[in-house]
Amino acid sequence: MAMRPAAGSTLSRLLVPAVLLAVLGLLVGATDLFAGDYLVRIVIIIGINVVLVAALNLSNGFTGVFSLGHVGFMAIGAYVAAILTLPLNLKAVNLPDLPRWLAGVELPFLPATIVGGLVAMAVAVVVGLSLMRLRGAYISVATLGFLVIVQVILVNWDALTRGARTFAGVPSYSTAWNVWAWAALTVYVVWRIGASAFGRDMRAARDNEIAAQSLGVSVVRSRLLAFCISAFLTGAAGSLWAHFITSFSPKSFFFTQAFSIITMLVIGGLGSVSGSVIGVLVITVLSELLRNAERGFDLGFLRLPPLYGASQILMAVLFILVIIFRPAGLLGGREIDVRGILRRLAGPRRQKSKEDGV
Amino acid sequence: MTPGELLLQQLINAVSVGSLYALMAIGLAMVFGILRLINFAHGDLIMVGSYVTLLLAAAGLPFLLAAGAGVAASTAAGLLMERVAYRPLRGAHEIAMLLTSFSVTIFLENLAIILFRPTSRPFTAPPILRSVIEMGQLRVASVDVVAIVIAAVLLLGLTLFVKRTTLGISMRAASQDLLAARLMGINVNAVIAAAFAIGSFLAGVVGLLWSARVGKIDPLMGFNPVLKAFVASVIGGLGSLPGAVIGAYVLGALEVLLQGLLPSALTPYRDAFVFAVLIALLLFRPNGILGSTEREKI
């Protein structure tokens, strides 16, 4: 239940996020300076996934609007930002049919990313207005329809996207720093929304739509707002990803990608931001390990041939097992209680005073 | 070709595509009706049957036997899917079940990729399915005619089944009120297994006809058909069997119509239009043309 913070604890409230941020900064800095390329890549991938999953949690976890098509927003953000940052000379060669007002534009990374996010959000407003009144699985399937529509448009709007061909030459602007800055921002935003009165309204609407409505919660409005903010962040993540991978095609934003993001979300636990982070860590690391194993290895006595696709299968099986045995995810929908952990670490004396206080 | 002949040609086209969608959509509708599960892995049953048929035919088995084995394989795969992945989730939240069906899809598709490589393989159907029938100016693919005839026979059989047999009526009862069905002592496990078996059998048949039409198979071939089947179900009303059939033929007609009416610049976007129609439908008539008779459970 909501507890009012005691007066004078504002400092302690800010302390935890500040410390976490400092630790994060140290880790990212250390990786950037000392780690090899491979590790840096993994760190960047984890950071982008954190943005994607936390943003998806805002929609799927908090409001119960279980969007299956969010990858569509990622695609929109990616393509929009990539078109904007593509150097002019490459634009002339790869996108000769670009409308004139776009052909002469070349934006730096941050503005392009923001524009990508905004365009995704604008689309989300339109899509959201149509869909927010639906319930349950119907919304999910409608968002899947949205994903297919995005896919078809991307594949066919040659002038803008090069169609089904690879969109290459995107400048490699994503670094561990800016990716994790976005990740930290996303986690903070989603966490704050979740902890706010607005977040409480959303969860009320998720758990019991009729009761919430009778209490005056505007279900449609809260869902739409969450959906749009989530779309903006997802679009931004698309840009981050585009500038990391530097070449992609519409196929990169389809079913498989959608499923892996949802897997991370469900395993971490719907409705828990810290769960999302943990889910991302577990799945990304696991799938990297499995993908390496896919190439086959030779242990001397045991030789495994290359099995591309095996990692996907294992992920699918893992997913099914989690849904059957622990559908609430690793964290069961609750947040990691950082302060609680710190208190426990501080020792028995501190614990007693906690009991007195409450 | 006279306009009349053109219309007839397109009509046959629409009906044959609609027939395939209908057989697929019924499988989806049966399972959704009882379990409230949208089984996206249904599409992969097409793929399973097609590969089994292809491999056995390549190994020397006469096509009819290979086809029979393929359909049997689809049916078996469907039953296995129910037992292993869906039964443990009985009564779970509908989103959980939907996501599980995606996992099953990923599992099957990647298994096929490992076993058969992601590239497509040619599927050579026997001559009866590859020829073209000429009637005046009309040229009709024999596989289309076969599809229409087979669908008609199967649909008739299915109608008799759900109206006359105890198992069929039990299935309809279970899809209307599962709790009441249990209270009557209806063997819900058997009913659900039957629904999966019938749906998977139909998917196997669709697989054959689809592969014969397209001429090749690949591990991801089931994805598009199941999406279309789902759209068909929604058009007619999710969970309603007659709705699934009607929705399927409407969808077939819609596709052929769009193909003909859209300016050539926009024809590649045809599928996008189809899904836009789906979204519009979900908005204005979420219960589809026929709608299910279930009341909102509060």
Added chain:
Amino acid sequence: MLRLESVDVAYGHVQALRGVSIEVRDGELVTLLGANGAGKSSALMAVSGIIRPSAGRLSYDGVDLGRASALEIVQHGIIQCPEGRRIFGGLTVQENLRMGAVRRPDAAGARRDLDWVYSLFPVLGQRRRQAGSTLSGGEQQMLAIGRALMARPRLLMLDEPSLGLAPLVVRSIFQVIRELHRRGVTILLVEQNVRQALAVADRGYVLVTGSVALEGSGSDLRAHPELEASYLSTARGGTGR
């Protein structure tokens, strides 16, 4: 004879029944009374095998039924006519009745019972080819009871048959219940309509928030002065007055 001995039933974290002990002897009509949420339907669902009791013993003629499936319960002859009718709206009246007999091995007996049900409820006979959803509330209740009777119950459990029905219809439903009782069908009747229920019951139990608060013969309960105010009001535990 149906026996619940100190049965507990829980839905997740909610305790619906707490240490409930109830007996229904052959040929009796026992009524289960209680306010909304008192646990009456949970008791029936536990007997029907839909929910498993978390504690206590559930037996019929000495046979332990705690772990039996819904199907097995029906095979024992224990049939529930659930709250809200729950007839199969898309099926015809005849198909609904046929579903009631789905577990019966004797087709001839089932056909005889079909005629009997139509004689008990002539209006069903008139509407036998109509879809269940086109029937009025009272007709649906008759259909639900008829469907339960098609299973040839040894113990018939009725959950609030009078719910939402006009007084005239309620009276005719209770006439049927009386007739069945006269014929020797053992009945466990859950009701909120206290007057009608106690008018037909041999014995009764009153449930308050999951426990048996009062039990006695029909006449004793009828004579109880504070029954409705103390035990059946929806104020918690009846201590409002």
